[in-house]
Amino acid sequence: MGLLDYDARAATAFVAGRHLDEDGLAAWRARIRHHLPLGERAVLLDLGAGTGHWMAAFRRWYPFTVIGVEPSPAMREAAAEPLLTGDAAAIPLAANSVDAVWLSTVVHHIPDRSAAAAESRRVLRPGGRVLIRSAFAGRLERISLFRYFPEAATALDPRYPSAASIAADFGTAGFRTIALEPVPQVTAPTLGGFVEHLDRVAHTPLMLIDDAAYERGLARLRAADPAQPVVDALDLLVLRACTGPPWVA
Template sequence: MALIAYDDTDAAAFEATRHLPGDGLAPWREAITRHLRPRPGLRLLDLGCGTGSWTRAFGTWWPAVTVLAVDPSPAMRERSVAGPVLAGDATRIPAADATVDAVWLSTVIHHVPDLAAAAREIRRVLTPGGPVLIRSAFPGRHAGLTLCRYWPETAAVLDERYPSVATVEAAFATAGFARVALQPVTQVSAPSLAVAAAGLRREAHTLLQLISDTAYARGVDRLREAARTVAGPQTDTLDLLVLR
């Protein structure tokens, strides 16, 4: 099972707080286009698309690309900001064999209980040579995450319960995939810590849901205290793992 089940409350919080601002998206567009050459007719699968922020971004960046949005949560699908989303997950993709040219998974790989089965299903739908682009936080690589800075308990949860880069690579290797790149990408997540603190919704973050109420409350206090004095935008660094 996934680490959490996205219900209506989670989906509403995700929609309200997890869509990146324009300057937060720009570094990801640059990173993605190093490994993906958008062209008319290209089919891009947004797997585990949530409320559709990346589907919307892809459609804005590359209008001639066809984006197939898929998510297992009815609550997420109902709140999509980018049109219809199909029901499915990493082991049940609603696409025919070899009909997808690239696969995007954003902050979803930790919700996939059987990575090897997911790799086989992705291999089935992917055209030969197509990339799998995985945006995620990984164990041991979370120094640039705001959550881990103000809620240190989340770092332990991430290290214990999220798949490592090596684990993902090993699982996908069973379906013939190999690493092409592993690139840290720094994004602007909010204009300031004050804005981030004001809009914080615990339900929007898997890691915050997996720590105790006491640990969460202490972290909120740390964030609010820092927001009084720390200037500049809130940034976070996640990884882009690319497999072919």
């Protein structure tokens, strides 16, 4: 996986600046519960688990089993709990062994999304779901980072996949799109706090722009009202594994 390779420095920055608090997670908890009415015997795979932030959240919220898979040694080292080594094209789990797959801000790092879709289909039980939390090309306007760093949106749009392209990749592997919806989140209680913890290496879009564009964005942030909350809307794409072939919903 990778537009970027995460080293120890990036993993540390990710923990400090990208983890949401409970207020930030609240809306996601509600939408995930809506799409994943799973019982205590269910198994969820956090694919591209990073430092395990979402794994920990799922374990707080639900009684089911959560398994994390992460390709980056630095991310696995920074995680609070053990993660399996693997990636989206080579998931180290048996066929028909999980009920849901969760991918959070990771799909743009997957070089072969068709292979990832096929692997997700392999490990999912019939009727299982894939939930993808992401910023998608063409749908960036609700994300604060791009208002302050507009050059990042310009750099990112041709490199990030669109929701339609992801749905098509997964459709070929036997998935049907269930939902595509923006989910508002409190990214930071205040803009001042957001600026204080902002670390460029934790944000792929900021690594895609030059230093001058980054400094202009910082100046815009520092000129804004530091007391305002940072509320963003990332998208949630939900896909369901059909039975088949020939893939029947």
